[in-house]
Amino acid sequence: MSELFEIDNLQIQARKEDGTPIPIVKGVSFKVKAGQVVALIGESGSGKSTISMATMAYCRPGLEFPGGEVRLHGKNILAMDPQDQRAIRGNNVAYLAQSAAATFNPAITIGEQVTEAAVLHGTLNQEDANKRAVALYHALELPDPERLGRRYPHQVSGGQLQRLMAAMALVSSPDLLVLDEPTTALDVTTQIEVLKAFKKVIREEGSAAIYVTHDLAVVAQVADHIVVLYSGEVQEQGPTEQIINNPKHPYTKRLMAAVKPTPIAGMSELVDDRFDRDKPNIEVRNMTAGYGGIVDGKPVITVLRDINVKIKNSHVVGVIGESGCGKSTLARVMAGLLPAAKGEIFLDGKELAPDLKDRSREELQKVQFVYQMADTALNPRQQIGDILGRPIEFYRGLKGKQRREEVAKLLQLVELPIEFETRYPSELSGGQKQRVNMARALAAEPEVMLCDEVTSALDSIVSSNVIKLLQKLRDKTGVSFVFISHDLSTVGSFADEIVVLYAGRVVEQGPVDQVLSPPYHPYTRLLISSVPELRVGWLEETMQKREMAVGIARGVEITDTGCPFYNRCPIAIEGTCNVETAPTQEPHPDHFISCHRTMEEITEAENIPQKVLHGFEKAAPEGDKAAAAAH
Amino acid sequence: MSDTTQSKDDDQDKTIYDELPDAPPKKKLKLTWTGKLGVVIVAFWVIMVVIGPWVAPFDEADIIADDSYMGVMSVTEGEGLHVFGTDYLERDILSRILWGARMTVGIAFLATLLAYAMGVTAGIAAAVKGGWIDMVLSRVNDAILSLPTIMLGLLIVVALGSSIPILIGTAAIIYASSVFRIARAYGQEIMVMDYVESAQARGETIWWIIFREVLPNAAMPLATDFGLRLVFVVLFISSLSFLGLGIQPPAADWGSMVRQNLEGMQYGSLAPVWPALAIASFTIAINLIVDDISAKSGGDLAKKMI
Numbered sequence A: 001m002s003e004l005f006e007i008d009n010l011q012i013q014a015r016k017e018d019g020t021p022i023p024i025v026k027g028v029s030f031k032v033k034a035g036q037v038v039a040l041i042g043e044s045g046s047g048k049s050t051i052s053m054a055t056m057a058y059c060r061p062g063l064e065f066p067g068g069e070v071r072l073h074g075k076n077i078l079a080m081d082p083q084d085q086r087a088i089r090g091n092n093v094a095y096l097a098q099s100a101a102a103t104f105n106p107a108i109t110i111g112e113q114v115t116e117a118a119v120l121h122g123t124l125n126q127e128d129a130n131k132r133a134v135a136l137y138h139a140l141e142l143p144d145p146e147r148l149g150r151r152y153p154h155q156v157s158g159g160q161l162q163r164l165m166a167a168m169a170l171v172s173s174p175d176l177l178v179l180d181e182p183t184t185a186l187d188v189t190t191q192i193e194v195l196k197a198f199k200k201v202i203r204e205e206g207s208a209a210i211y212v213t214h215d216l217a218v219v220a221q222v223a224d225h226i227v228v229l230y231s232g233e234v235q236e237q238g239p240t241e242q243i244i245n246n247p248k249h250p251y252t253k254r255l256m257a258a259v260k261p262t263p264i265a266g267m268s269e270l271v272d273d274r275f276d277r278d279k280p281n282i283e284v285r286n287m288t289a290g291y292g293g294i295v296d297g298k299p300v301i302t303v304l305r306d307i308n309v310k311i312k313n314s315h316v317v318g319v320i321g322e323s324g325c326g327k328s329t330l331a332r333v334m335a336g337l338l339p340a341a342k343g344e345i346f347l348d349g350k351e352l353a354p355d356l357k358d359r360s361r362e363e364l365q366k367v368q369f370v371y372q373m374a375d376t377a378l379n380p381r382q383q384i385g386d387i388l389g390r391p392i393e394f395y396r397g398l399k400g401k402q403r404r405e406e407v408a409k410l411l412q413l414v415e416l417p418i419e420f421e422t423r424y425p426s427e428l429s430g431g432q433k434q435r436v437n438m439a440r441a442l443a444a445e446p447e448v449m450l451c452d453e454v455t456s457a458l459d460s461i462v463s464s465n466v467i468k469l470l471q472k473l474r475d476k477t478g479v480s481f482v483f484i485s486h487d488l489s490t491v492g493s494f495a496d497e498i499v500v501l502y503a504g505r506v507v508e509q510g511p512v513d514q515v516l517s518p519p520y521h522p523y524t525r526l527l528i529s530s531v532p533e534l535r536v537g538w539l540e541e542t543m544q545k546r547e548m549a550v551g552i553a554r555g556v557e558i559t560d561t562g563c564p565f566y567n568r569c570p571i572a573i574e575g576t577c578n579v580e581t582a583p584t585q586e587p588h589p590d591h592f593i594s595c596h597r598t599m600e601e602i603t604e605a606e607n608i609p610q611k612v613l614h615g616f617e618k619a620a621p622e623g624d625k626a627a628a629a630a631h
Numbered sequence B: 001m002s003d004t005t006q007s008k009d010d011d012q013d014k015t016i017y018d019e020l021p022d023a024p025p026k027k028k029l030k031l032t033w034t035g036k037l038g039v040v041i042v043a044f045w046v047i048m049v050v051i052g053p054w055v056a057p058f059d060e061a062d063i064i065a066d067d068s069y070m071g072v073m074s075v076t077e078g079e080g081l082h083v084f085g086t087d088y089l090e091r092d093i094l095s096r097i098l099w100g101a102r103m104t105v106g107i108a109f110l111a112t113l114l115a116y117a118m119g120v121t122a123g124i125a126a127a128v129k130g131g132w133i134d135m136v137l138s139r140v141n142d143a144i145l146s147l148p149t150i151m152l153g154l155l156i157v158v159a160l161g162s163s164i165p166i167l168i169g170t171a172a173i174i175y176a177s178s179v180f181r182i183a184r185a186y187g188q189e190i191m192v193m194d195y196v197e198s199a200q201a202r203g204e205t206i207w208w209i210i211f212r213e214v215l216p217n218a219a220m221p222l223a224t225d226f227g228l229r230l231v232f233v234v235l236f237i238s239s240l241s242f243l244g245l246g247i248q249p250p251a252a253d254w255g256s257m258v259r260q261n262l263e264g265m266q267y268g269s270l271a272p273v274w275p276a277l278a279i280a281s282f283t284i285a286i287n288l289i290v291d292d293i294s295a296k297s298g299g300d301l302a303k304k305m306i
Helices: A048-054 A082-088 A110-120 A126-139 A158-170 A188-205 A216-222 A240-245 A250-258 A327-335 A361-366 A384-396 A400-413 A418-422 A430-443 A460-477 A488-494 A522-530 A538-544 A546-551 A599-607 A624-629 B033-055 B093-129 B131-146 B149-160 B164-191 B194-202 B206-242 B254-260 B262-267 B273-296 B301-305
Strands: A005-015 A021-032 A037-041 A063-072 A093-096 A176-180 A208-213 A225-230 A233-239 A280-295 A298-312 A316-320 A342-347 A350-352 A367-370 A448-452 A480-485 A497-502 A505-511 A584-588 A591-594 B074-076 B080-082
Touching: A005 A048, A021 A037, A021 A048, A021 A063, A021 A208, A021 A225, A021 A233, A037 A048, A037 A216, A048 A063, A048 A176, A048 A208, A093 A158, A110 A126, A110 A158, A126 A158, A126 A188, A158 A176, A158 A188, A188 A216, A188 A522, A188 A538, A208 A216, A216 A240, A216 A538, A225 A240, A225 A250, A233 A240, A233 A250, A280 A327, A298 A327, A298 A342, A298 A480, A298 A505, A316 A327, A316 A460, A316 A488, A327 A367, A327 A448, A327 A480, A361 A367, A367 A430, A384 A400, A384 A418, A384 A430, A384 B194, A400 A418, A400 A430, A430 A448, A430 A460, A460 A480, A460 A488, A480 A488, A497 A522, A505 A522, B033 B093, B033 B273, B093 B131, B093 B164, B093 B206, B093 B254, B093 B273, B131 B164, B149 B164, B149 B206, B164 B206, B194 B206, B206 B254, B206 B273, B254 B262, B254 B273
Parallel strands: A037 A208, A037 A225, A093 A176, A176 A208, A316 A480, A316 A497, A367 A448, A448 A480
Antiparallel strands: A005 A021, A005 A063, A225 A233, A280 A298, A280 A342, A342 A350, A497 A505, A505 A591, A584 A591, B074 B080
């Protein structure tokens, strides 16, 4: 009896210009049984995506298969002719790319795109395909399944789009589903909703799946079997329980160590007080900002409301929240890139003009902005030496030899060789570019650096190096950092203070240890409990918790009145929370929580399971189906 | 992509004053053989602009041959060899091409340069400044674009009289409008990049942003367009010449040489081919150089433009 799917001694290679082969995948073998989820895990460059594409007998241009077999139902698909291979793709083996946003065509309705492959392959006619799609929307717990197909991709959320991609892959009932990093780009709360839906639908459909990721904690939730890859070779493979609880290979152990810890109090290392850390550097008071013209004293699209944030000297302040909550807007307002509609910004006690055009050169120098994407933040036509040299010359008036010395110092500070000064950005790797990007901000000798998701586009090992660098920079230079991220564990590991934003409002802020320990704001609690833990069964346990049942499945609503978290909050008080703006309470000095509940009530509620949820009685945690029906 | 740079904590704090390496030499632009070929051809024509009349075997206006449309390497008794044959008026083609370089390369090149100076300045200014400046410039430009080029050219030349400065100015104004559109489009695309915003946030002046941030990134696509635009200007001038309002006979220019000798094709004469080859060699050579520079300076332009 042959296995459903089998990769046997697979080799993939590229060729140098002179024709010598460079092996990319060096003899990988593993099997996938029906109904089984196999995870391919490894860091970037380990060949996991290349292998996942080989499951459809496809490789990127320039690569070739010199040996090995990929067998589906015992037949080697690598040896088939192209027509037969094409019949298999999307039909027997379906592939889910990483970014749903890039996969969907914005001009065609969702239903049409989901059913396209099945109809094209002749597996189903349009009517049956539509029925099948609706059934899958139900199974994936998508809102309003009957009418969802008529909507356009921009009308659903990112997490929903990711699930729709699964529907697209599953419509023709493939034997094997290949998921390539399907949750990597998502917020933790969205990730958990997608994971849950994937797991359920894979179980219900009984199809086998290959799950490609670098995140062991995610793998522990969904996979039955784990294959650990490093530079195109299998290091270790075995059942999930065994790999997670008893890893044998040193590389697996290293991967385990790189898993982001659950954010808890006390994880961040505080530095000695070499710098005067009590002086406030930049302060935002009662600030409201948004986009579009200003009508009745507020912007047409209000993104931030009544924000009060204080950043002290030589502190790292983490700003955290889901995408769209206004994190980047906050940094842009501080930098003067987006003038606030209301409120004041103070720098060293002096009021700053809202628009950067009205700020003095010294004021501009003190507040530097570091962009998320180093690729677009560095001028491709300027050498690194000029990119770094310009702020030195511009703000500090250094020229010639002095300027070069400063550039060399900066390069050394961000741990890059001096030779880089004559290179162009395109000659650098992603991590190196991000270092240059930060060095440019440092070149101004600022007081505050606003870092907008600087690690989000980097892979986990490079990003942890960047974090280490940031910590070192703070200790060495005394610069304060505003570190914007959607990743609570990264922020929790090195921030001094945390600001939690939700739908444009600060719901909690304070020293890191207090934010990450009870009492939590209900939203902070949701965020913390959404960070996957490295153990089997975590997903199921978490989904049993009541804040998940309400919090996960609902979208963010930006409200004018009341508490914005109302519709996702397990302890919301109807008639109060949706009507009145939440008061700000101070359970510890400098620790603020905006909630109608008293701290006692919050603490108490964390320990008592609550059966009936406000306004959504059906959405009890017991039944997944009921939760879906509540939409 | 591994991040290979690891920390060397210990030696970080010590001064690096004396270990600073010498300033590296400016990177020299090395052309491939296609680029070099382009340089050679362009250099040849530029030299001909200067010395063409002296090296040409005959005068451009000499009607000396035995017959019109004589073949390649034919000989007129007592006068000499016609390497490329003769044209419809029994004139030596080689001589006319060498004389004509002055008109075509000189006038067309100057006109295109001028069109670029005007178009790029206005286009980038519109993109960088935006607002009402962009509005005014764009509407004026639309108005110019809406007029047929030949009609507009005729109007200007008829009103002001045909002279070489007028021809250059007319061609420049007409073609500046299409350059404006391209420059503005590229400018707008670059203006939204983070590195431009970063320069603005630094407090840089508008001039720095135009010349150091935007223009270097728009330069390559614009340079490619330059080669193309030059061909249009050559054709435009020859159209005017054909109507009797461009370069006045007997002065030779390549565009009108193609046109005037076109009927020779019926007799199997290569007379129109030689000036056409001259135009082609010059424009292709310019494009060879541009492509080579763009490939060398990082971005593969061809890929970007597709």
